[in-house]
Amino acid sequence: KAGVTQTPRYLIKTRGQQVTLSCSPISGHRSVSWYQQTPGQGLQFLFEYFSETQRNKGNFPGRFSGRQFSNSRSEMNVSTLELGDSALYLCASSSTPSDRVTGNTIYFGEGSWLTVV
Amino acid sequence: ILNVEQSPQSLHVQEGDSTNFTCSFPSSNFYALHWYRWETAKSPEALFVMTLNGDEKKKGRISATLNTKEGYSYLYIKGSQPEDSATYLCAFYSGGGADGLTFGKGTHLIIQP
Numbered sequence: 001k002a003g004v005t006q007t008p009r010y011l012i013k014t015r016g017q018q019v020t021l022s023c024s025p026i027s028g029h030r031s032v033s034w035y036q037q038t039p040g041q042g043l044q045f046l047f048e049y050f051s052e053t054q055r056n057k058g059n060f061p062g063r064f065s066g067r068q069f070s071n072s073r074s075e076m077n078v079s080t081l082e083l084g085d086s087a088l089y090l091c092a093s094s095s096t097p098s099d100r101v102t103g104n105t106i107y108f109g110e111g112s113w114l115t116v117v
Numbered sequence: 118i119l120n121v122e123q124s125p126q127s128l129h130v131q132e133g134d135s136t137n138f139t140c141s142f143p144s145s146n147f148y149a150l151h152w153y154r155w156e157t158a159k160s161p162e163a164l165f166v167m168t169l170n171g172d173e174k175k176k177g178r179i180s181a182t183l184n185t186k187e188g189y190s191y192l193y194i195k196g197s198q199p200e201d202s203a204t205y206l207c208a209f210y211s212g213g214g215a216d217g218l219t220f221g222k223g224t225h226l227i228i229q230p
Contacts, residue, residue: 004160033217042121043206045217056216090161100210100218101149101168108153108160 002027004093004109012115018079021112025072025093029107032074033092034066037111043090049074050097081116088113119143121209123221130197130228137193138224140207144188148212152181152192155223156203164192164205197228 005024013019025032034046045058049068066076078085094106122141130136142150149168153161165174170185178195194201204225208218 035217035220040222042222043208043218043220045219048217058217097216100151101166101212103166103168105163106151107163110158110160 004091004107006089006091006109006112008112009110010113010115012117013081015081015083015116017081018077019081019114020075020077021089021091021114023074023076023091023093023109025074025091026107029093029095030072031094031097031099032068032072033094034074034076035090035092036060036087037090038084038087046076046089048097055097078114083116086114086116119209119211119219121207121219121221123205123207123224125224126222127225128227130226132197132199132228132230134197135193135195136197136226137191138205138226140190140192140209140221142188142190142207142209142219143211144186146211147185147188147209149210150183150185150190151208151210151218152190153206153208154203155206161206192224194226197226199228199230202226202228 007022031050033048035043047057048055052068063079068074088111090111091109152164155161165181167183172183180193183190204223206223208220
């Protein structure tokens with residue numbers, strides 16, 4: 001089956017602009033989580049969506065937002081970009097949030113590399 | 118704030134040797150511990166999900182053990198091959214707080230032919 005698709009793969013934005021990243025999960029999966037990786041840091045949890053509802057959000061400012069559509073595709077948006085937002089943004093796809101403990105595989109996309117200049 | 122530590126940060130191993138590395142996590146509110154293998158320019162690939170104290174999982178030459186009481190997991194690779202070169206991530210799930218996985222910074226493994 002097709003994997004997790006993230007677009008765009010690479011982009012460069014200017015400080016103060018906003019950006020939208022997209023994630024298409026594996027067909028049939030309804031849970032999408034987003035993670036950020038900055039240089040020297042581990043993956044940081046941004047938020048999770050399940051059945052079009054945000055279940056929870058990590059410790060990020062309100063400039064970071066997201067949504068999920070009825071087909072389970074998810075977008076995340078970062079407004080008023082700062083240099084520190086330069087990072088790899090990864091999307092994770094699973095059937096349900098409980099896959100974190102059931103042992104069902106959670107699949108990751110290849111990520112979107114965002115550079116803010 | 119949950120703290121997940123992985124050691125060593127990087128590791129060079131001769132082809133054919135066996136190796137292991139560690140993931141340390143909080144011993145309270147444990148729900149699950151995940152291991153991922155992440156090759157450069159690819160997506161992280163799930164290796165194991167471990168939920169019970171004493172769990173041992175195996176996939177080919179790779180195996181993992183779990184001690185939830187003391188808060189650590191070991192990943193073992195037997196007879197390392199060049200294709201094992203990757204960053205190995207562990208991720209802890211506590212079921213509360215931000216409700217996402219808390220990742221370590223990874224162990225970068227390089228297998229030298």
